[in-house]
Amino acid sequence: MTPSTPHGPRRYASGRQYELRRGDALAVVTELAAGLRLYERGGVQLTETYGDASIPPGATGITLAPWANRVEDGVWYLEGKKQQLDITEVSRNNASHGLLRNASYELVDESEFSVTLEAAIFPQHGYPFLLRHRVQYVLADDLGLVVRQTVVNDSQAPAPFVLGAHPYLRLGEVPDGDLVLTVHAGSRLVADERLIPRSSEPVSGDADLRGGRTVSELDIDVAFTDLVFDGGVARQTLKASDGRSVSLWQDEGCGYVHVFVTDRYPGRAKAVAIEPMTGAANAFNSGDGLRWLPAGESFTMTWGISASL
Numbered sequence: 001m002t003p004s005t006p007h008g009p010r011r012y013a014s015g016r017q018y019e020l021r022r023g024d025a026l027a028v029v030t031e032l033a034a035g036l037r038l039y040e041r042g043g044v045q046l047t048e049t050y051g052d053a054s055i056p057p058g059a060t061g062i063t064l065a066p067w068a069n070r071v072e073d074g075v076w077y078l079e080g081k082k083q084q085l086d087i088t089e090v091s092r093n094n095a096s097h098g099l100l101r102n103a104s105y106e107l108v109d110e111s112e113f114s115v116t117l118e119a120a121i122f123p124q125h126g127y128p129f130l131l132r133h134r135v136q137y138v139l140a141d142d143l144g145l146v147v148r149q150t151v152v153n154d155s156q157a158p159a160p161f162v163l164g165a166h167p168y169l170r171l172g173e174v175p176d177g178d179l180v181l182t183v184h185a186g187s188r189l190v191a192d193e194r195l196i197p198r199s200s201e202p203v204s205g206d207a208d209l210r211g212g213r214t215v216s217e218l219d220i221d222v223a224f225t226d227l228v229f230d231g232g233v234a235r236q237t238l239k240a241s242d243g244r245s246v247s248l249w250q251d252e253g254c255g256y257v258h259v260f261v262t263d264r265y266p267g268r269a270k271a272v273a274i275e276p277m278t279g280a281a282n283a284f285n286s287g288d289g290l291r292w293l294p295a296g297e298s299f300t301m302t303w304g305i306s307a308s309l
Contacts, residue, residue: 012052015104018115022139034105034117034135036061036167039145039305046246046307048168048271057266058273059166062101063149065133066121068164069223069258069281070094072196074126076284085126092194095126097166100133114138129159131293144306151299158292162279163301164258168271169238171246171307176270177216179238183209183259185224189280189288195221196282212239215261215270223258223280225289236274243308250276250303255289276303 015031028038028049035056038049048060056062074085074095085095105117114137121131132152140146153159170176188207189197203210207222215238227234232252236259239245250257258275265271278301279289293299 010052013055014050016107018107018110018117018137020113020115020137020139022113022141025139025144027137027139027145029115029117029137030056030061031104031117032056033062033101033103034119034133035063036137036145036147036165041144041307042309044172044307044309045170046172046305048170048265048268050266058168058262058264058271059097059101060168062097062166063133063135063147064098064162064164064166064277065100065149065151066127066129066131066159066161066163067095067098067284068162068275068277068279070096070195071284072194072282078128083126083128094194094196098164099124099127105135108134109136113140123155129157130154131159131161133163143304146302146304148300148302151293153293153295153297156295158294160284160290160292161299162277162283162289162291163299164275164277165303166273166275167248167305168265168273169246169248169305170272171238171240171244174240174244176238176268176272177214179215179240179272180212181209181215181218181259181261181272182212182237182239183224183257184228184234184236185210185257186226186228187224189223189225191222191281197223197280197286197288200225209259215272218261219263221258221260221262223256223277225256225280227255227257238272246305246307248274248276248303248305251301253299253301254278254303256280276301
């Protein structure tokens with residue numbers, strides 16, 4: 001809900017705010033980009049957040065459709081015809097993070113423990129398809145925060161898509177640089193200076209995070225695949241020296257995870273984004289993880305955040 005002030009409803013740069021509470025858990029979801037503005041348990045903040053007058057810095061918590069990450073030069077080809085998307089990452093001349101980053105999502109359903117939002121992707125230059133992206137957030141007793149992202153094809157032809165999300169994880173007031181990051185992945189995508197993948201290779205050296213690496217040692221912006229799924233779930237974890245941990249998990253529909261460790265996040269010496277994705281950057285051209293959704297059908301990816309506190 002959106003709190004009121006003596007002068008009327010409070011306005012947020014990220015739109016209407018939806019608060020979910022269950023036990024000691026709190027999640028705040030935004031109208032803008034169906035984003036996760038905050039998730040905490042027992043007062044321990046498990047995601048990065050931002051102020052009322054700000055839009056999500058570094059794409060904090062937003063959901064991504066109909067592609068995640070980047071499309072090189074904003075160009076791809078549909079049945080041999082060139083498609084030109086708007087360039088939204090000007091510094092690298094890429095189309096970045098889909099078509100709904102600045103979109104308002106409408107409320108579909110709301111209950112004490114869940115909220116479902118939806119936005120339309122209208123046919124446009126570079127993407128001549130009509131889709132709906134529906135995002136459901138649920139506070140579950142056993143799984144923590146569960147997020148289901150569904151794309152529905154309302155077009156008359158199959159439509160290409162990649163879904164993703166962009167949460168930044170943290171563990172309360174523990175400096176992110178002191179945490180140990182573990183990524184259970186066998187391969188990484190080798191990208192050029194524009195962060196467009198050109199090949200893949202087995203993880204090794206600094207890119208091998210299977211045994212855990214201290215975040216202060218890392219400065220990476222890398223996608224991983226060949227994830228280890230245990231019981232249908234792949235899990236990547238940040239752990240503190242006292243044994244507490246926070247994890248992002250994703251289902252087998254999400255075969256990729258992008259890890260971004262940055263020293264440019266506002267107010268943080270280090271910040272860690274762990275981004276579940278159904279396909280790779282530039283999948284519209286490479287085909288890596290790209291899916292074509294038949295007319296009238298839907299696809300759902302599921303991910304979430306859990307913690308041991």
